[in-house]
Amino acid sequence: MSQAFKTVDLFAGPGGLAEGFAAIKDDKGKRPYQIALSVEKEPSAFATLRLRSFFRQFEDTPETYYAYISGKISRDQLVAAHPREWKAASDETAMLELGTEKATAWLDPILDGISASASIGTILIGGPPCQAYSLVGRARNRGIQDYVPEADHRHFLYREYIRILQRLEPVAFVMENVKGMLSAKISGESMIDRIVEDLKSAGGKPDSYVLLPLVANQRSGHVRHVIRVEDFGIPQARHRVILMGIRADVFSRSGIDPVKSPSLTSRPTRPSVASVLAGMPNLRSGLSKIADSPDAWRQAVVRAFKDASTASRRDGGWLTQVAKRLVEYSREFEAATNLPPRSSTEVTPLADNFLAAWLADDRLLALPNHESRGHMQGDLARYAFAATFAEVFDRSPKADEFPKGLAPNHRNWTSGKFADRFRVQTWNSPSTTVTSHISKDGHYFIHPDPKQCRSLTVREAARLQTFPDNYFFEGNRTQQYVQVGNAVPPLLAKQIGELLLEILRMADAD
Structure with missing residues (x-):
């Protein structure tokens, strides 16, 4: 043909x-x-769509495209360099x-x-x-x-x-x-x-x-x-x-x-979450509604892990295993001299060869759209518990498995309608469906690494959706999440x- x-x-x-x-x-x-x-x-x-159409005009992608998606030049400069395309x-x-x-x-x-x-x-x-x-x-x-x-x-x-x-x-x-x-x-x-x-x-x-x-x-x-x-x-x-x-x-x-x-x-x-997220640059979450800084985050997350541990130990039973690991993590945070950043442009390899052949681009100067969002102090303890529970039991906890001390003030929390209100994407399974709802909150898309204590970034969601790493999403972060989830x-x-x-x-x- x-x-x-x-x-x-x-x-x-x-x-x-x-x-x-x-x-x-x-x-x-x-x-x-x-x-x-x-x-x-x-x-x-539409802005994302048009930029990708521009990308496809070239058999050999110009360096200016990579400079643009890494923030080194403006869109006007990109357009001026390639008006025909x-x-x-x-x-x-x-x-x-x-x-x-x-x-x-x-x-x-x-x-x-x-x-x-x-x-x-x-x-x-x-x-x-x-x-x-x-x-x-x-x-x-x-x-x-x-x-x-x-x-x-x-x-x-x-x-x-x-x-x-x-x-x-x-x-x-x-x-x-x-x-x-x-x-x-x-x-x-x-x-x-x-x-x-x-x-x-x-x-x-x-x-x-x-x-x-x-x-x-x-x-x-x-x-x-x-x-x-x-x-x-x-x-x-x-x-x-x-x-x-x-x-x-x-x-x-x-x-x-x-x-x-x-x-x-x-x-x-079946590929797993680890197929595309393992090895990506570690990030910390931000702090929502209060001043954010590395030291403020350390204090907040230490408190979150201790609160989650106390609540788990208080309920006892099988949650004692989770409580023990939560304490260990809180001590690691207290002793840490370097904390991960909120964003990273580091380009890292993928372990899954089939997906790497599709997602990776050796010419990338920087990994785009990989920045964490901010979370409220009260949710950090729930994220810490949920991700640590998933690490221990290789599945995300249901609402009725949360310690009573971490139950949010939600009218339907015990109704069974929102059993997955806080859901961890576990390393060894495919993720749950990435939807546009990720733009509203990250509770359904908690990162599997407890020590990052956050929801997924746009780039992580994009990898789960198999958008190549050189696919740049325009707009603000909320708009980017919606684009990824609807695709x-x-x-x-x-x-x-x-x-x-x-x-x-x-x-x-x-």
């Missing part, structure tokens, strides 16, 4: 799907997918709120131009916003007075994806969303049933697209489209619905039995793109 499929990415976020597709090369070093357009409405995510990136990306009249008026002629210039066809990828489908989002919506699901436009943003699918008539599409989509209903109607039928008939007649499961299994119904990303080399337990469709006229040429179509190849072992893991996207390419080659789509 000597030419490239022009690829359009909708609801792109920071560009996880496009990153995976664009990274694929054939045996001649050519890229079979050319990202023709990526669309995102949120300004900070920056213009190409600006032409390839658009900050639009899809579904609005203004966006449609601008977008449709662009799509028509992409379609007309695509000699072997187009590919459509993207994931309409998932807040209305996710279980957490639906629970939150039920708590909103006078909330009417039928009036929530987020339920129907997938229709804009369908509208563009109908206009573009791509050779194939990939649509990603949360697993909660399977159980979402509007006016008693299953949303996944409606979405699947709309996708299949987007070519103007029933079954104009053939939907293929990405994973080989014996499951039936829509659940066959659920991907467990930890089975495919991603160090994170993330379960998503991914719908891949091939235009029926193209698929018919492949000779593939839809029931026995090619599928993603699982890896023999599709790029390394998974690459595997999906490779599978799709295999099927298209069998169909001889060119």
